[in-house]
Amino acid sequence: MSAVPLSLPRGLLARAAVLGPLAQAPGRAALSIIAIALGVALGLAVHLINRAAVSEVSAAARSLSGHADLVVQGPADGFSEALYPTLARVPEVAAASPVIEAEARVVGTRETLPILGLDVFRAAALHPVIAAAAGPRGDALFAEDGILLSASAARALHLKAGDTFTVQAGLTRMELRVLDLLPAGAYRQRLGIMDIAAAQWKLGRLGHLQRVDLRLQPGAEREQLRARIQALLPAGVQALTPEDQDAQAASLSRAYRVNLTALSLVALFTGGFLVFATQALAAVRRRRQIALLRALGVTRRLQFLYALTEAGTLGMVGAGAGIALGIAVAAVALKTFGADLGAGYFPGVEPELALTPWEALPFFLAGVVTALAGALVPAWAAASAPPAQALKAGDEERPASPSRGWRTGLILWILAALAIPLPAVNGLPLFGYAAIACILLGAVFVAPFAARTLFARLPVIPHAGYQVATAQLRGTPAQGSLSIAAVLVSFGLMTSMAIMVVSFRASLDTWLEKVLPADLYLRTGQSGDTAFIPPEAQRLIAATPGIARAEFGRGREIFLAPDKPALALIARPMNPERAQKGLALQSAAPVPAGRTPVWVSEAAADLHGLKPGDEVAIPLEGAARPFTVAGIWRDYARQTGAVLIDRDAYVQLTGDGRANVASLWLSPGAAIGEVSAALRARLPAGTDYEIASPAEIRAVSMRIFDRTFAITHLLEAVAIVIGLFGISASFSAQVLARRGEFGMLRHLGMTPGQVGGMLALEGGILGALGVAMGLAAGFVVSLVLIHVVNRQSFHWSLDLHLPWGLLLALGLALVCASAFTAALSGRRAMGPDVLRAVREDW
Amino acid sequence: MTRLLRALLATMLALAAQAADYPPVVPGRALSFPADEGSHPAYRTEWWYVTGWLDAGNGKRLGFQVTFFRSRPDLDTGNPSRFAPRQLLFAHAAVSDPGVGRLLHDERSARAGFGLAEAREGATDVRIDDWSLVKSDGVFRASIPAREFGLDLAFRASQPPLLHGAKGFSQKGPEPASASHYYSLPQLQVSGEITAGGKRLPVTGSAWLDHEWSSSLMDAEAVGWDWVGINLDDGGALMLFRMRDARGGARWAGGTLRGADGTVRAFAPADVEFAPERNWRSPRSGIAYPVAWRIRVGDRVVTVRPLMEDQESDTRKSTGTIYWEGAVEAFDAADRPIGRGYLELTGYGKALRL
DSSP, X not given: OTHHHHTSOHHHHHHHHHHHHHHHOHHHHHHHHHHHHXXXXXXHHHHHHHHHHHHHHHHHHHHHHXXXXXXXXXXXXXXXXXXXXXXXXXXXXXXXXXXXXXXXXXXXXXXXXXXXXXXXXXXXXXXHHHHHHHGGGGGGGGSXXXXXXXXXXXXXXXXXXXXXXXXXXXXXXEEEEEEEEOOTTTOSSOOEEEEHHHHHHHTTXXXXXXXXXXXXXXXXXXXXXXXXXXXXXXXXXXXXXXHHHHHHHHHHHHHHHHHHHHHHHHHHHHHHHHHHHHHHHHHHHTHHHHHHHHHTTOOHHHHHHHHHHHHHHHHHHHHHHHHHHHHHHHHHHHHHHTTTTTSOSSTTOOOOOOOOHHHHHHHHHHHHHHHHHHHHHHHHHHHHSOHHHXXXXXXXXXXXXXXXXXXXHHHHHHHHHHHTTSOOBTTBOHHHHHHHHHHHHHXXXXXXXXXXXXXXXOOOOSOHHHHHHHHHHHHOHHHHHHHHHHHHHHHHHHHHHHHHHHHHHHHHHHHHHHHOOSSEEEEOTTOGGGOOBOHHHHHHHHTSTTEEEEXXXXXXXXXXXXXXXXXXXXXXXXXXXXXXXXXXXXXXXXXXXXXXXXXXXXXXXXXXXXXXXXXXXXXXTTEEEEEEEEEEEOOSSOTTOEEEEEHHHHHHHHOOOOBSEEEEEEOTTOOHHHHHHHHHHXXXXXXXXXXXXXXXXXXXXXXXXXXXXXXXXXXHHHHHHHHHHHHHHHHHHHHHHTHHHHHHHHHTXXXXXXXXXXXXXXXXXXXHHHHHHHHHHHHHHHHXXXXXXXXXXXXXXXXOOOOHHHHHHHXXXXXXXXXXXHHHHHXXXXXXXXXXXXXXXX | OOOOOOHHHHHHHHHOSSOOOOOOOOTTOOOOTTGGGSOOTTSSEEEEEEEEEEEOSTTOEEEEEEEEEEEOOSOOOOOOOTTSOXXXXXXXXEEEOTXXXXXXXXXXXXXXXXXXXXXXXXXXXXXXXXXXXXXXXTEEEEEEEOSSEEEEEEEEOOSOOEEOTBTTEEEOSSSTTSEEEEEXXXXXXXXXXXXXXXXXXXXXXXXXXXXXXXXXXSOTTEEEEEEEEEEETTSOEEEEEEEEETTSOEEEEEEEEEOTTSOEEEEOGGGEEEEEEEEEEOTTTOOEEEEEEEEEETTEEEEEEESSSOOEEEETTTTSEEEEEXXXXXXXXXXXXXXXXXXXXXXXXXXXXO
């Protein structure tokens, strides 16, 4: 035997062994390439989008504080400007630049414009960009109606130098004149810069600052100085490093981004699964070729290498295509939805896409490795089949059997159960993701066992096609496992995501109903913390005809811990009974007499480690005030947390009688439209309030929710396609192996239609089993998503809602699709010469 | 004498919603000391300008300049903000070291307020952060920690203030509306330290302090000026200036001489004639400055020549101007040295508007 291959040139044989199959079956090669490309593309696209978003956010945060070494940051309503000279006089401080931060609504648009008030002289040391842009005309900023716009703000608002526009700041409108545009590289985000004096005056911030940026003397020890400066600051004001600022900005969206990355891993995993399926199919198809090569003297080792080289070639082509596709998908997604894919984390930021070869390399390698890993088992199995036996027919059951036994599955499930109660790692639900992977993988391992058990118990029906089909299933349970696993994984993923999203949506809807009890809401535009309803306007609103009762609330921003993002402080009429009724309370504790109660949101409780009965110091007007946690409530609106206190207590502590929002109950018979009109007429001209009914607010909220979760629907669709793909691949392989059987059945008088029907039945049964197991696994995964992943990522609890109708319909559709795919693949693979196949083994 | 100002102010003039109400400089206002050594915030511009020669030992001679400007922007704002730009302060400092061959200089600018940048009324006390010029116990002290050097100098007056023009009313153009209140303290005895290249050098020397305030300095025809102030070796003091028009001719001129015996003589425009002796072109800005002059003063001729040629000050970043301000030696008609002082040449690159 060994004499023959010596006469063949080695390179030629290798080329024939590797490239031959590819050239011979370009369709199959394309399939594998597409699978790899899809996985790589999804992973890379999510990575690129994330990276663009994060670098954009941190670049934005960093450009705002310029070359600052330390940033003294107050809450949105700022701190006393008296702190500024104190900080400037610290000997190690080389430059101190006071800053006003505000957000103003641009009248006539839905846009808000962040405005920075700067002292150009002081900012020059920290913001060379501004100094250069303001240049010899820096003094022009002294014009009280003057503003410099960043290039992106000018673009978004369609303004150019010399134009005027109106903004709403506080309750008054003012006209601003665009003095000049900042160079395009200066600030990528939308931004306007005014003189600090004009900003203090016109934006209602007299006597206050939001920030002081500090540049330290060369050689000053930053951490040591930070501690000393922190000691100078009133409660609620923090000395941050630029890295802290980055972390705060990025932490807002980190959990969301990690969730997306996990989904992209799912995509790559299913891609690998697909390679396995197509390679298994290829191995079956080429069983005799391989046997022939072996007979010609190619060693098992060499044959194995040939197979891996082939898979590697496919992987490289697929990964290359995937990288191109990923870049394209990311570009389109960024352009269409923005860096957060529509989730609203980074408004006003215009990300740019960039990719270095070093970044692309891991994704490329992941694609190649996935292809090799997917090909490993089929290639080894094919290479190790004894040539003499493989050259005959009827031996095809062996190679495609990935049976590992139910024990492995059980162990994986036990691991999942152990991982579920573990806490988040660094704020990320890593163990939750691990548990999900274990649950799905465990189900895949248990599937063959379940299949065998079920097939053995299939009822006997006197119908030829059915009996042949069930006999086939019983006889070769391992063959069907591939189909079951494909359906199981795809339907499981889909089920879990559907249950999670529906639960979230329903919980949000219920919550909105609970927190919006009034008939009408009035709030101070989008100008955020610059806008107030002053006490006079509150009286005017309450006395409007048609309004039976009016309640006013004040919202502002506070810092509870230097390393955590700011949270919302809400002051509105509260008492323990109302908390039960008007808040989605999750837990509560009685507050001892003489203590001031505070109700904290779930996110605030999780992030700051609070539970009912705890004492918490809340910084108000620069002093830390003691409160007792009376309860924890559900809040879907503020991801970084919210604390709620009684408005009387708030006014008593701060003397701040202003409000941002009014809840209005109408008198019987009063019409919403008329009362809104009356309100608008009564309030001073030039003021800007938004008046909305609860229905409108709910509609807007639900629209935002649906946009945020749009991406998950896409991934569900991908999962389904991959599932069907797996069925198709598995049936194509089976049909090839069973050509002799089909030929025989045809000779016995079965029509091609009947053979197709039989295959459809097999596919349907396998699909149904996959759907059933997928449903069970998906349900368990959804519980993990809701109670572990969601809770640890976003700190909010959800009530479980099962979309039975949707799941049932989708499951049924998937079973039908499985049957159809099986029949179709069978038909394709059988071909016209199946009748002659009977002769092959004789 | 007349000094620099901000190109800044010109633009502000155009922008102001409501122009500031500056008091005019009128003849007959008697200067009183020490009250007039402090700030006059109502006027548009004001400066305290110290120049002088230092002896750093081993025959090493240096020139230095420390200047604080005050500027009241031309807007009468109703803004109650403590940041409202009611007064702006600027400071320049420079050291001329022939061993270096170019000026070491630095600058500061800030809006007045919060005790960080202030110009006090009633006594000399101007400061921007850690830069200050303060008079206490009869001694002026300048503390200037700058980027490439540091100055820590005390100035003791040996003579009474020298009032220019008509008892401190110094006319700058054909119209009496162009004028300033202006006095000098020549022959100041300097002691202190200069830090350069990480070394602290004790220094002594003699200096000249100008204090001048005005609301309307230059008329429409003037584009710049040449100024010289010399501490004469015999104890006298000589100040000469001319305002130039766009053609480079003299639009106005004047000067003051205090003799060693204390007699003061004021010069009319016809008494003063500036003639350039030598030009030097800056390799950085390309501007040509007449850095040496023959000046006719009445019936005398005084020649001034620079300690080094490159004493150009580029302050375009803070004040928007570029000028030549440097240490010079003075010689008589027979070319014998008669004293040392400073020469200032403005408006050679671009017209100044004050």
